Amino acid sequence: EAGVAQSPRYKIIEKRQSVAFWCNPISGHATLYWYQQILGQGPKLLIQFQNNGVVDDSQLPKDRFSAERLKGVDSTLKIQPAKLEDSAVYLCASSLDRGQGGSRFTEAFFGQGTRLTVV
Amino acid sequence: SQQGEEDPQALSIQEGENATMNCSYKTSINNLQWYRQNSGRGLVHLILIRSNEREKHSGRLRVTLDTSKKSSSLLITASRAADTASYFCATYMTTDSWGKLQFGAGTQVVVTP
Numbered sequence: 468e469a470g471v472a473q474s475p476r477y478k479i480i481e482k483r484q485s486v487a488f489w490c491n492p493i494s495g496h497a498t499l500y501w502y503q504q505i506l507g508q509g510p511k512l513l514i515q516f517q518n519n520g521v522v523d524d525s526q527l528p529k530d531r532f533s534a535e536r537l538k539g540v541d542s543t544l545k546i547q548p549a550k551l552e553d554s555a556v557y558l559c560a561s562s563l564d565r566g567q568g569g570s571r572f573t574e575a576f577f578g579q580g581t582r583l584t585v586v
Numbered sequence: 587s588q589q590g591e592e593d594p595q596a597l598s599i600q601e602g603e604n605a606t607m608n609c610s611y612k613t614s615i616n617n618l619q620w621y622r623q624n625s626g627r628g629l630v631h632l633i634l635i636r637s638n639e640r641e642k643h644s645g646r647l648r649v650t651l652d653t654s655k656k657s658s659s660l661l662i663t664a665s666r667a668a669d670t671a672s673y674f675c676a677t678y679m680t681t682d683s684w685g686k687l688q689f690g691a692g693t694q695v696v697v698t699p
Contacts, residue, residue, distance in 0.1 A: 471628075498684070502689070508691055508692075509590075509674050509689040509691045509692045510629070510689045511689075512686070512687070512688060512689075522684045523684075523686060558628060558629070560629075560687075562687075564684070573634065574619065574634060575619075575676075575687055576631070577629040578628050579627060580627075580628050582626075
């Protein structure tokens with residue numbers, strides 16, 4: 468089966484510019500995650516979609532970050548305007564949630580990530 | 587804030603030796619997972635242990651979970667140079683209709699030939 472696709476792989480922008488990342492999850496996966504991973508740290512959850520609805524965006528800097536998931540499939544994450552501290556790898560992941568109850572969750576599948584450098 | 591804390595932050599061993607890393611977390615969980623990340627790549631799922639399980643094996647991997655201490659350990663036996671990577675624990679917590687997957691800071695493992 469095809470994996471999680473992300474683009475672009477690398478992006479260099481100047482501070483105050485805008486940037487967008489794209490993610491195509493594994494077909495049929497209801498849950499889509501966007502994580503930010505700063506060098507030397509673990510992934511930090513920015514936003515989580517269940518189908519096309521947001522279920523958690525508590526750590527998303529909403530003054531500059533936005534995300535959407537179109538028709539419950541592809542997703543885009545946008546930063547506008549970018550700051551130097553936004554330099555990180557942005558990881559998209561998806562998982563198959565089969566229904567109610569905690570036992571439905573298996574594993575998350577990750578894309579290769581987009582490495583963003585803000586100069 | 588991150589749910590899990592890994593220990594040690596870095597580990598350097600020789601091929602053939604065992605590598606052990608630990609993870610502590612703060613709240614009740616549904617399951618705990620371990621992921622591997624090679625430099626510059628995405629994360630790859632290694633193993634999942636549910637809250638009602640105490641130990642699980644997969645190939646050269648052994649995971650334990652102690653929910654009373656809110657801790658887990660990952661053991662890699664007979665390590666190989668190809669095991670060089672960062673390893674992350676991730677906790678999965680559920681509400682009525684959805685769950686949340688949160689990662690720790692990771693342990694960087696270097697296996698020298």
